[in-house]
Amino acid sequence: MDKGCGRLIAENSDRVGFFGFDLSPRLNQQTKVIMFPVNLSPADRKPMALGEVDFFSDKKRPIVDHTGLQLDAAVKDGISSDHVEDKLAKNELSQLQVAIQRMNSDNQKLRGMVTEVNNNYNALHLEFVELMQQQENSRSDRSEKELLRTKRIGREESPESDGLAPNKVPKLNPDQTPEANMRKARVSVRARSEAPMISDGCQWRKYGQKMAKGNPCPRGYYRCTMAVGCPVRKQVQRCAEDKTILITSYEGTHNHPLPQAAVAMASTTSAAANMLLCGSTTGTDGLLNTTFPARTILPYSSNMATISASAPFPTVTLDLTQPPNSLQQFQRTSPAQFKVPSPVPIPPMAQVFGSKFSGLQMSQDIESALPSQTEHHKSFTDTLSAATAAITADPNFTAALAAAITSVISGAHPNISDNTTNDNSNVNASTSNKITSSIQ
DNA sequence: CGGGTTTGACCGGCGC
């Protein structure tokens, strides 16, 4: 105990007058206050451990220990503790009132922000839907023209003449057009399959194989061969942890008519890619900062959906490896990570308040806070269950898979985009903007 | 012979 300067003794206090205390002269950020009975001889004074006090705290709150001693007031005024106590009680009360007022003010501001964000979201959602419809229409037009052109010139057309010269496609500037950007979005599907490749209704030609880092299984590279110059690629690789799981990643949009068996998958992957890219505009910090339906799907798919931020491309990943019956079970038993005691459904875009995001999860708390969503949630889960059942039963699962993806990405599930929230407690967004929503 | 696969080489991006 330092006996030097700063030693203060409140011996006159009628309640705690037998206490004295030493202040360390080294008044830095943390100053130790050690108390001892002053009615003892100095030789018998033993320090009593009363903890450490931060005298440089901004709040300068009264320090009341178990003895009832008001340290700072006693030190400052040297007056009776009753008086000090009363004064500090009033002070504390006024401080609390100020704090409450401040909280109310903050609450009002936050409500305003939430409302504004929600409005922005709704407007952009509408815009997004319109864009999707426009693109679908234009794609249909292009496909018809392409079909006619293909029939006319047949296979005489060189790969370079279609504007998709090999090796040039990846050089597309992501900042150019949405269509160019489309090459940068992926839809990834995880499914259990013994087959080397899932059958999705399209024709593919393998153009490469590589050993990817961290996975003993090679990754196969395929391109669509149903039309000359179709930009669609896919990658097929087995999961390193579980080799029965086949991971298929789709990239790009078909520029040609598709057979019925491939339509659902193609439109779905295209929609997913479009959805991701529409919202992948990055701010200065790389955060997904536009109001964006992709994020709003996450709450409901969130136990099935995780968002990570480790890939160069925005990616929707559907994990369909869970047995059908485990879907609902999993959703109900997943750990609640996000404790929000709010009785009011938090607007979907509340997520944007998180500075980063990864591993979004819908908590049971949120679910319970959204009783009106229960049926929708259940039907959505049922859709996924059905899809998974079909997929696990038959690797030729295009329609079921597409249904599942569509349910997740397009907001087909009622109110998926509305009145939901998600866990942003583990939110993590890097500049890579990868979005992975996996269904488990 | 045509179409698909294999595989080593090449290229560009990125981190150090």
Added chain:
DNA sequence: GCGCCGGTCAAACCCG
């Protein structure tokens, strides 16, 4: 600047 790595190319090869 260098090395690593993912993605692609293209010649060689295989197969029906």
